[in-house]
Amino acid sequence: MSRQHIRLGVNVLASGRHDAAWKTFEEKRHLSTDIDHFIAIAKSAERGLVDAIFLADNPGGLVSEAYTRPWRALDPAVLVANLAAHTEHIGLVCTTTTLFGHPYTIARQIASIDHVSRGRAAWNIITSQNPPALDAYGAEKGWDQAERYKRAEEFVQIVTAFWDSLPEEALVADPDNTVYLDPSRLRRLDYKGTHFSARGASSVPETPQGRPVIFQAGQSSDSRAFGARYADALFTGQRIIEGARAFYSEVKTLAKSFGRDPDHLLVMPGLFPILASTEEEAKRHKRSLDDRLDSVALREELARHMAVDVSLLSDLDAPIPFAESEANEALVPIASRWHRAEMLKEARQNGWNIRELLFSNITGGHRVFVGTPDGFAEDMLHWIDTKGADGFNLNIDVQPTGLDLIADEVIPVLQKLGRYRRAYNGRTLRDNLGLPRFDAKPRHGLAAAV
Template sequence: MSRNHIRLGVNVLASGRHDAAWKTFEDKRHLATDIGHFVAIAKAAERGLIDAIFLADNPGGLVTESHTRPWRALDPAVLVANLAAHTEHVGLVCTTTTLFGHPYTIARQIASIDHISGGRAAWNIITSQNPPALDAYGVGKGWDQAERYRRAEEFVQIVTAFWDSLPDDAVEADADTSVYLNPARLRPLDFAGTHFNARGTSSVPETPQGRPVIFQAGQSSDSRAFGARHADALFTGQRLIESARSFYSEVKTLAKSFGRNPDHLLVMPGLFPILASSEEEAKRHKRSLDDRLDSISLRAELARHLAVDAASLADLDAPIPYAESEANASLVPLASRWHRAEMLKEARQYGWNIRELLFSNITGGHRVYVGTPEGFAHDMLHWIDTGGADGFNLNIDVQPVGLDLIADEVIPVLQKLGRYRTAYEGRTLRDNLGLPRFDARTQNSLAAAG
């Protein structure tokens, strides 16, 4: 598949990206743990020839999200391992943290998933921390941004070195010499860092992809540099095409500066489509979901993002209190500042009032498209053809019915235009993403450097 073909992933949530999606289900109590429901989502994605399904995670205990919608209850590594048995082609992206636990555990889990799926595993790296995670792991105050990325750097170096430590050719399985594993061909690591130490060789052999695909999510300057150095694909939260083009150009340039082929770093912003046969019908569908939301708690969430008093948002048809928000900008937590700035830029560009901003996916953060499947296909292609993205990570309003609409109505439009596959290209996720198989012999690995 050529480089101008679109890459698509799907963010798997128990009910869907819309915060009121769960209210449309008959059985509302078990959505977070119903494996049959997750299998249906995975199969819908594969029917649509989607590149990968993306399992996000909140490492640690319950977060406040669980008070108002189904939460991420299941361990993503366990969940994708199960989904591997129910699918044949779609990639399986597992999110884990680089702050808690030990790198060897993650290296073994993701490599194991790559083997049992026949080469479809990916690791999504996150560096976020929140009070429930800090509490669950027994960590005190956590780490500032610079220290988080130094910690993440060590974590990734160890994981990838373990992935490279037991190459295929070390397994000789020679019955005549009674040599099963030749120790001379191993690449053991001996890493002593500030945050992590690790020695030895992984018990999991080199995987079908050479190395699982690495995804990374984030927008900050530290995140961009980290992703451009280590990732095969970046998840980002661009809401405006101008910002997306700037981000795209910067990370491609960074990748090149690290000696990488920039074509081997895919940029896939999040995108939240709400679709129907006409634009008016799509707007009605969105309103029907929005009307099910608790506007009081949503206003409190928006007030937190804007650093304003919730009373300032009481009249939903009033103008957005930009002046109050700007005056209090220093009170916004560092992790929320980029999200806030993007929301306000979008609101200014389109002249939104409080109501329009409130229902613009402030909790998910990603750009919303409301319209027809054909219009949506052309919208995505416009971003790709003007240097804003290589593809998108789709956030589906209600799963799996919204994903069925993508498979049945959007994908055929892209195929007709010659911009989407008609069958999976290969067996592995790297094959389908247009990425080369990783060969540790031609790369600078930690083991070789040591």
């Protein structure tokens, strides 16, 4: 069995992953914009020696969650730049879309964050679209999946080419000849694609990591191929270990087919722990949060996922109507099918009733673990040692209190087992993730090696 050290990220939300977390705060109105609160979360994660904090984003106007819980209000690039000033070691993952805007803007933003954080920046690529984003950017209609990934491929190639365009050796700073930047050493790009065009070189020099870390989220076949080619780490939604192992094996094989070292592509599924000193206490804590949820709205959400009439879910202690859901599978939107399939597989495997499925994080999508810190450590290591993951992106119930529990109770268990570091490995995020510094090679044309 592998004895590799676990990698851990933390998904930062204003109040926490549980949809009722915000109701436990004394000051509720400004959680989405309270910078001191975000700083406290980042510091708690760094105290636990977590690899990176992950700032997700909805790139557009108000989304539906804004009407029922604190939402992602702040620009993640601005937020992580601020958090860089209040932390020393933890990685800073900034999410941006590849559908809107221009690649040069993103290339400059993320490279700038890598410099101001001294090598802790990462870019999380998303290709999702929703009506608020289309409206905010003035798009009349969206793109089908194939077109979205064609746009994303051009986008990421241009971003990475700009990152490589001003290498360290071009900065000669020669006062005798009054030459600061040697133009002959630039790696200029000149590209005109179907969706994006770009020429020239970046104004931001090569960054401390050689190139910021690239994360990518998703699990469709297009997403797997895209991530295996371009990403350093994959965020994915895996609720069943057998499916996680199959995903892990497939993306590692895909990475190898692109000429990459599979060990340099990390797989980090989302995981939602709810912990306490005993399993029963953890269950009580979860129930106390679940009881604050709007079960009517949740039933409507579950009915949409299952493509059944909400009346079939009125008795929460009744069996799940699997047959009716399967009969209507074609009515489920393509974007929701993976989430739905994983959710129903987990429900079947555990013999859940409607109530248990309803409160299994159907809105967040990721697997929930309810139990003790020791049990949680054992669960994570089982997934890693049986090749279902290289680590996890943790979704914390209430932040930062749930994160403090990770730092104070879970990390010491992993350290005692020899499976987690006792200090950060190095200066950069690549150092801490066990990834090599990226060294760009001179190339002809735009396509960059990953």
